[in-house]
Amino acid sequence: MPAGLFGFAHMNMYQYVDAVLIGMFLGWLYERTRSRQALYRTACSLRHPSVIG
Numbered sequence: 001m002p003a004g005l006f007g008f009a010h011m012n013m014y015q016y017v018d019a020v021l022i023g024m025f026l027g028w029l030y031e032r033t034r035s036r037q038a039l040y041r042t043a044c045s046l047r048h049p050s051v052i053g
Contacts, residue, residue: 002027022046 004020030039 002023004023008016009019026039026043029042030036
């Protein structure tokens with residue numbers, strides 16, 4: 001449900017599917033690690049691939 005709201009918040013159907021998938025992945029990552037730092041680093045690397053290396 002929160003991933004759907006995350007996708008809907010973008011108000012663009014073309015970005016909706018991508019935002020839902022990323023939201024689901026980030027939710028899964030948080031449930032697995034319980035670390036906000038892991039979420040932050042992953043979101044930054046998804047948004048700016050040049051950060052990785």
